[in-house]
């Protein structure tokens with residue numbers, strides 16, 4: 001490894017999801033505003049992935065920045081077990097009000113993975129507390145991703161990231177995910193096949209099932225795989241009928257990404273538990289919430305501590321995170337963010353249509369403001385094609401991070417129509433292999 005690469009990448013950093021031995025020198029970022037990031041040399045980059053799907057209204061959004069600053073000089077943190085504070089009270093009330101029917105009890109933690117761990121523990125103990133100790137099993141979707149802690153890895157085992165960690169994971173049942181895209185004429189067939197597998201598992205193991213965990217409408221890390229709302233509704237309904245709980249992992253899909261504030265609003269079957277993180281604070285601070293329906297909460301009440309949820313993090317209910325989240329939700333009301341999200345969805349659709357006929361572009365799809373397509377044959381997460389495209393996009397000022405051979409855009413909501421149009425123009429050029437300087441474009445063959 002060259003000296004330059006070592007120092008540019010940081011001699012003391014161990015970066016996430018990165019093979020440091022072969023990764024390019026990371027981009028040194030000194031600032032962010034709106035949909036743009038600024039590099040150390042002053043170059044501006046369009047952030048088309050909302051910095052790993054967290055930034056909602058834009059980088060350094062002034063209202064959220066001010067809310068955090070004000071909170072920091074008032075009450076930065078306090079133990080959350082024996083105290084309560086206004087930012088957490090308002091946030092919990094506000095989430096309950098905005099979530100679909102009856103999601104009343106908000107449990108705070110730090111990130112999407114912990115939100116999922118909490119949901120799994122809630123489901124297990126819910127049944128232990130209600131006298132159904134035999135309900136210990138979990139179902140999940142093929143390709144589902146729920147985070148990188150042990151329980152989240154277990155229910156996300158098929159995402160393919162975790163071979164080395166198998167010994168610390170528990171076994172789960174897996175149901176096929178009926179992924180679809182524009183012009184797909186086999187969607188019903190795929191849904192029927194998936195439901196048949198579900199029915200078979202429920203017939204055999206339904207009595208020992210605690211919960212199913214679902215990424216509603218869009219599987220993010222699996223490669224922005226999308227399904228019809230009816231499919232999720234049917235799965236959830238059948239699981240509920242088998243007596244188990246339904247957990248929606250809206251860590252990614254929450255806060256407008258699917259066009260509605262929550263994906264759950266589009267699904268005709270209410271979950272029992274919802275996990276939120278990523279966009280919860282507008283993307284400013286790590287904060288997560290696991291929200292349960294009242295009957296789930298009530299099952300934890302009683303005289304002894306043994307019925308209580310034995311889970312809590314040092315920074316649970318952090319006032320700074322809550323203040324940021326409250327400011328973000330206030331923006332949804334004041335600036336009618338969901339109307340803007342609707343417009344952004346249409347701009348993305350126009351962009352996707354502009355790729356029609358570009359060689360190698362397949363499986364064009366969009367849900368809300370999540371737009372995706374595949375290029376060339378299917379390849380895994382670390383696929384060379386994704387790495388090469390990422391570098392080519394960055395050289396043209398676009399921050400994109402293909403998942404294998406899937407290129408996707410999940411922009412911050414403040415992005416302008418001309419930014420989207422310009423981005424798709426560049427994407428098209430790069431994919432066509434006709435970059436401005438005439439350099440040869442990527443070929444699609446697996447390396």
Ligand SMILES: *Cc1c(COP(=O)(O)O)cnc(C)c1O
Pocket residue numbers: 111112113114116145146147148215220221249250251252253277278
């Ligand atoms: C990112 C993600 C997680 C994990 O969240 P972290 O904050 O990265 O721990 C869980 N579930 C889904 C659906 C996600 O996209």
